[in-house]
Amino acid sequence: MAYKIAIIVGSLRKDSLNRKVARSICGIRGDNLDCTMVEIGDLPLYNQDHDGSPNEPEQYARFRDQVRNADGVLFVSPEYNRGMPGVLKNAIDVGSRPYGQSVFDKKPAAIVTASPGSIGGFGSNHQIRQSCVFLNMPVMQQPEAYLGHVNDDSFDESGCLKDGPLKDLVTTLAHSFHDWVDMIHRSRAALAEDSAHAAKHKQPA
Numbered sequence: 001m002a003y004k005i006a007i008i009v010g011s012l013r014k015d016s017l018n019r020k021v022a023r024s025i026c027g028i029r030g031d032n033l034d035c036t037m038v039e040i041g042d043l044p045l046y047n048q049d050h051d052g053s054p055n056e057p058e059q060y061a062r063f064r065d066q067v068r069n070a071d072g073v074l075f076v077s078p079e080y081n082r083g084m085p086g087v088l089k090n091a092i093d094v095g096s097r098p099y100g101q102s103v104f105d106k107k108p109a110a111i112v113t114a115s116p117g118s119i120g121g122f123g124s125n126h127q128i129r130q131s132c133v134f135l136n137m138p139v140m141q142q143p144e145a146y147l148g149h150v151n152d153d154s155f156d157e158s159g160c161l162k163d164g165p166l167k168d169l170v171t172t173l174a175h176s177f178h179d180w181v182d183m184i185h186r187s188r189a190a191l192a193e194d195s196a197h198a199a200k201h202k203q204p205a
């Protein structure tokens with residue numbers, strides 16, 4: 001069974017390096033990860049006044065449905081000024097509300113940041129991670145994915161990663177992310193089965 005993965009890319013740039021990295025991850029694990037790139041560029045800025053109102057932008061419902069229907073979320077993002085891009089933070093805020101109805105709750109996740117710079121978007125990566133902690137998302141810990149020195153030369157003419165250490169790391173990441181999502185869903189299924197079994201065989205007091 002392929003897990004449905006919502007990929008949220010924190011760059012709107014046409015030739016985004018991060019989007020190409022995201023596509024490469026889908027390509028590597030296409031057998032077990034059914035990936036969809038979730039559009040975030042059309043989301044109006046989040047305004048709490050819209051919560052539960054008939055004036056709520058229709059793009060919010062589309063975005064929330066796409067994330068809600070996924071088995072896991074993969075964030076792939078650049079770093080802007082040592083933090084996550086505003087467009088990504090806006091998407092996270094939209095998905096997290098109305099209060100108590102966050103579509104991110106309990107979704108297994110991984111965070112990948114890529115940059116031409118040497119520290120690979122470390123600041124952005126950890127800012128996204130900080131939001132994920134609050135959103136109650138189990139985030140893959142290892143391998144950490146601060147992809148530095150990524151540039152147009154890292155990809156071939158079809159936009160796939162060229163063979164080399166970066167592709168090797170991204171391949172390891174893709175496999176680890178599949179295993180992470182798989183472990184969480186299997187564990188939850190086993191726990192639910194145990195609880196159902198215990199309830200069925202509960203002795204009367």
Ligand SMILES: Cc1cc2nc3c(=O)[nH]c(=O)nc-3n(C[C@H](O)[C@H](O)[C@H](O)COP(=O)(O)O)c2cc1C
Binds near residue numbers: 114115
């Ligand atoms: C507003 C802005 C701020 C940036 N700040 C950082 C930064 O803090 N760290 C970094 O490594 N690169 C920074 N960059 C460079 C981006 O890493 C680079 O433009 C990268 O290609 C963006 O990702 P993308 O190709 O997926 O769009 C910044 C770029 C922009 C446009």
